[in-house]
Amino acid sequence: MLLEGDLIYLLDSKGYRHWLTLGNGMVRVQGLGVVDSSKIIGQEDGYALSIAGKTFTALKPMIGDLMQSLERGPQIITPKDAATIAFRLGLRAGETVVEAGVGSGALTMALINSVMPTGRVISMEFREEFARGAEKNIKRAGLHEFWEVKIGDIRKDNPGVMADAVSLDMPDPQLALDNIEAFLRPGGRISAYVPNTNQLADVVHGLEDRNYIEIDALENIQRRMEVHPGGVRPSFENLGHTGYLIFARKPSRN
Numbered sequence: 001m002l003l004e005g006d007l008i009y010l011l012d013s014k015g016y017r018h019w020l021t022l023g024n025g026m027v028r029v030q031g032l033g034v035v036d037s038s039k040i041i042g043q044e045d046g047y048a049l050s051i052a053g054k055t056f057t058a059l060k061p062m063i064g065d066l067m068q069s070l071e072r073g074p075q076i077i078t079p080k081d082a083a084t085i086a087f088r089l090g091l092r093a094g095e096t097v098v099e100a101g102v103g104s105g106a107l108t109m110a111l112i113n114s115v116m117p118t119g120r121v122i123s124m125e126f127r128e129e130f131a132r133g134a135e136k137n138i139k140r141a142g143l144h145e146f147w148e149v150k151i152g153d154i155r156k157d158n159p160g161v162m163a164d165a166v167s168l169d170m171p172d173p174q175l176a177l178d179n180i181e182a183f184l185r186p187g188g189r190i191s192a193y194v195p196n197t198n199q200l201a202d203v204v205h206g207l208e209d210r211n212y213i214e215i216d217a218l219e220n221i222q223r224r225m226e227v228h229p230g231g232v233r234p235s236f237e238n239l240g241h242t243g244y245l246i247f248a249r250k251p252s253r254n
């Protein structure tokens with residue numbers, strides 16, 4: 001059911017998305033002008049409606065849609081990499097995740113989505129303006145209840161919680177490993193996302209030096225397929241390289 005206050009998008013016949021928050025009455029929608037949102041409130045997800053003679057479908061966004069529609073500051077992580085991070089960290093409802101840095105908040109949304117409604121994500125970010133931008137994005141997505149941001153440097157500051165998992169998307173994750181010892185629980189999981197192979201090697205060596213176990217480094221390659229009357233082939237517009245992912249678990253230190 002589509003409710004007042006929901007953030008939704010109207011999908012047109014060309015596949016374009018027009019975003020709006022369902023309000024009381026007329027709402028301005030970019031590219032469409034003014035839309036009477038009272039006609040959408042109370043309808044089912046996937047409701048088809050006509051606006052100025054054109055057909056649209058009203059849809060509630062999934063987490064990947066929210067990630068891709070946010071206002072961008074720093075480069076965001078792609079849904080394919082965020083999904084792999086959340087799954088390989090083994091996140092479940094009720095867990096506590098510490099991440100750094102927050103950037104635009106895209107990965108944060110995927111992490112929150114995996115631990116809500118009883119768990120939470122604490123983001124550590126050393127640039128105040130990025131923290132505020134991410135806050136706007138996370139509020140727009142309606143996920144702020146399960147999130148906290150702390151201004152600080154994960155290489156030396158403590159988030160003040162014991163984490164089940166730590167997720168790092170920053171240039172030098174290996175320099176945070178000593179500090180993370182204090183707040184990642186034994187058996188806890190860690191992930192790092194880096195664009196270059198030299199950074200990947202630095203992280204893996206850093207984890208090995210600290211006796212982390214089940215260390216695994218990978219690149220996540222996905223190809224979108226196109227189905228044409230003449231045949232089926234990978235899209236020419238496929239994204240090439242995004243980043244490398246490293247995962248490990250922390251053993252008990254006794």
Ligand SMILES: C[S@@+](CC[C@H](N)C(=O)[O-])C[C@H]1O[C@@H](n2cnc3c(N)ncnc32)[C@H](O)[C@@H]1O
Pocket residue numbers: 074075076077100101102103104105106107108124125126127130152153154155169170171
């Ligand atoms: C590439 S962006 C993260 C993008 C984010 N994962 C997303 O999907 O939107 C990297 C962020 O890490 C922050 N950062 C870098 N080093 C940091 C550190 N030592 N402690 C906290 N934040 C850090 C940067 O300010 C930047 O906001």
